[in-house]
Amino acid sequence: MDIFSISPQVLLGQLLLGLINGSLYAVLSLGLAIIFGLLNIVNFTHGAQYMLGAVLAWAGLNYLGMNYWLALIFAPLMVGAIGIIIERTMLRRLANVDHLYGLLLTFGLALIIEGLLVRMLGVTGQPYAGPPELKGGMNLGFMFLPYYRAWVVVASLAACLGAWLLIERTKIGAYLRASTENPNLLKAFGINVPLLVTLAYGFGAALAGFAGVLAAPLFQVSPLMGSNLIIVVFAVVVIGGMGSILGSIVTGLSMGLIEGLTKVVYPEASSTVVFVVMAIVLLVRPAGLFGKAA
Amino acid sequence: MQPELYASPDEDLRITDLHAFYGESHILHGIDISLCRGELVTLLGRNGAGRTTTLRAIMGLVSRRTGSIMVKGQETIAMPTHRIAHLGIGYCPEERGIYSSLSVEENLLLPPKVASGGLTVEQLYEMFPNLAERRNSRGTQLSGGEQQMLAMARILRTGADLLLLDEITEGLAPVIVERLGEVLTRLKGMGYTIVLVEQNFHFAAPLADRHYVVEHGHVVETVLKEELKAKTDLLNSYLSV
Ligand SMILES: Nc1ncnc2c1ncn2[C@@H]1O[C@H](COP(=O)(O)OP(=O)(O)OP(=O)(O)O)[C@@H](O)[C@H]1O
Ligand SMILES: [Mg+2]
Numbered sequence A: 001m002d003i004f005s006i007s008p009q010v011l012l013g014q015l016l017l018g019l020i021n022g023s024l025y026a027v028l029s030l031g032l033a034i035i036f037g038l039l040n041i042v043n044f045t046h047g048a049q050y051m052l053g054a055v056l057a058w059a060g061l062n063y064l065g066m067n068y069w070l071a072l073i074f075a076p077l078m079v080g081a082i083g084i085i086i087e088r089t090m091l092r093r094l095a096n097v098d099h100l101y102g103l104l105l106t107f108g109l110a111l112i113i114e115g116l117l118v119r120m121l122g123v124t125g126q127p128y129a130g131p132p133e134l135k136g137g138m139n140l141g142f143m144f145l146p147y148y149r150a151w152v153v154v155a156s157l158a159a160c161l162g163a164w165l166l167i168e169r170t171k172i173g174a175y176l177r178a179s180t181e182n183p184n185l186l187k188a189f190g191i192n193v194p195l196l197v198t199l200a201y202g203f204g205a206a207l208a209g210f211a212g213v214l215a216a217p218l219f220q221v222s223p224l225m226g227s228n229l230i231i232v233v234f235a236v237v238v239i240g241g242m243g244s245i246l247g248s249i250v251t252g253l254s255m256g257l258i259e260g261l262t263k264v265v266y267p268e269a270s271s272t273v274v275f276v277v278m279a280i281v282l283l284v285r286p287a288g289l290f291g292k293a294a
Numbered sequence B: 001m002q003p004e005l006y007a008s009p010d011e012d013l014r015i016t017d018l019h020a021f022y023g024e025s026h027i028l029h030g031i032d033i034s035l036c037r038g039e040l041v042t043l044l045g046r047n048g049a050g051r052t053t054t055l056r057a058i059m060g061l062v063s064r065r066t067g068s069i070m071v072k073g074q075e076t077i078a079m080p081t082h083r084i085a086h087l088g089i090g091y092c093p094e095e096r097g098i099y100s101s102l103s104v105e106e107n108l109l110l111p112p113k114v115a116s117g118g119l120t121v122e123q124l125y126e127m128f129p130n131l132a133e134r135r136n137s138r139g140t141q142l143s144g145g146e147q148q149m150l151a152m153a154r155i156l157r158t159g160a161d162l163l164l165l166d167e168i169t170e171g172l173a174p175v176i177v178e179r180l181g182e183v184l185t186r187l188k189g190m191g192y193t194i195v196l197v198e199q200n201f202h203f204a205a206p207l208a209d210r211h212y213v214v215e216h217g218h219v220v221e222t223v224l225k226e227e228l229k230a231k232t233d234l235l236n237s238y239l240s241v
Helices: A009-041 A048-063 A068-089 A098-119 A149-168 A171-181 A184-189 A193-215 A224-241 A243-263 A273-284 B051-058 B081-085 B105-108 B121-127 B129-133 B144-156 B174-189 B232-239
Strands: A137-139 A144-146 B011-022 B025-036 B040-044 B066-070 B091-093 B160-166 B192-196 B210-215 B218-224
Touching: A009 A048, A009 A149, A009 A171, A009 A193, A009 A224, A009 A243, A048 A068, A048 A098, A048 A193, A048 A224, A048 B025, A137 A149, A144 A149, A144 A273, A144 B011, A149 A171, A149 A193, A149 A243, A171 A184, A171 B105, A184 A193, A184 B081, A224 A243, A224 A273, A243 A273, A243 B144, B011 B051, B011 B192, B025 B040, B025 B051, B025 B066, B025 B144, B025 B192, B025 B218, B040 B051, B040 B232, B051 B066, B051 B160, B051 B192, B091 B144, B105 B144, B121 B129, B121 B144, B121 B160, B129 B144, B144 B174, B210 B232, B218 B232
Parallel strands: B040 B192, B040 B210, B091 B160, B160 B192
Antiparallel strands: A137 A144, B011 B025, B011 B066, B210 B218
């Protein structure tokens, strides 16, 4: 396990793979952070919403002939719309009780959504062909980079940047930030905060759906594809600090890179390294790297 | 003093038999207050009397309220908070409520317009020059006095002409209190209707048309401007700790 004997090719290759995973983590944990900020709920349905994005893209292609690019728009919109219905009909009712109930509800919903889809589609993964426009790749010297993987990184980072600009630089973003901090005063200024909360949940869910469509050609599409990934994403959110937008983006990317690095240095630990980091961060800085101490 | 005395078409606020609750705690026990367009009244009282709760109840920020709150002729007792604000109310809370995740200018621009009119940002920076210098700072990096000015400026931009101001002089240096007094005088001259919750009676006395003394969630005394001299001892007995 001599670090210096590792070839730079292998190292760079794994780091790049890590970056791809990391960019998906970033999009997913960003959505979780937005939802947590406004609803104070850890959205356990997030993994199912990610999976739903991928399944909708797959179903759209197979049953409606909907191509990838259309799926990239419509699947997140659908997942967002379903999220809005969930917020309006269920989460809304839990706004005034302990946040634990919201966690339990979203956890139950995830199990129901996954269970239903397992009944309909079975558990075997289905391949989803990516867009023909992004077939092939280029040789970077140290590795062969499929164009589609490069696109996943670019699209994820663009989504993160877009969401960050929306939140930090626009009026609606100022409402979102203010609502995270003191929703009652915002109501007293005349803002329909419940509507804002609904939209934020829909937006967070749509981001998960977007990540799902991006992931569909990378992994097999299956009803359970979200349940493994989401555990890592929760760890990312804890490391970054609950509710921190920038924190979740930066942490998502870095955890992907750290996983990649671990694959090179000590492959056996690559699937647990994020949880080790989480444990250390919790001990040293319980509010997370970017979180404000409560 | 019967509230009917003030019944008139240009009545901005009429509160009748207002009861308010936080969870199970019954805090207000039948408050009656009314204000005509352009009037400034104070709510005086000891700590815990229910003055903040009265303002919060007007905004619908208590768990439950009963009775009647007419704002410019409209019943608001069953309205959601954000709709009440759009009747033209500006609320400046006791804790000031400056958002730390927003810059000074973002705080200033945060509340949406609730009516036409309202001061422009330029007019506000002229009224509160400190804010102009600090416009890019985080809201909570301001001093207490600056935060108070920001909390006031924020609601003057929106076109609201009925202002609910909770302890705006609390904990501030005398020069800043004086400055806020000038601002209130100016606002009164511009025709704003103002409910002022105050501990500082010397600040409030020269500004107000009328004083309501609140105790244990009741209005126990109403003192008109003209009666101030005659009722000074009475007021002191209500307000002394
Ligand atoms: N969130 C709350 N839950 C329960 N009781 C409350 C709450 N807020 C205030 N109270 C109680 O309501 C009563 C009235 O409080 P309120 O804040 O209206 O007083 P106040 O007249 O504004 O006094 P102060 O000078 O302390 O600001 C107090 O007895 C207080 O303990
Ligand atoms: Mg008070």
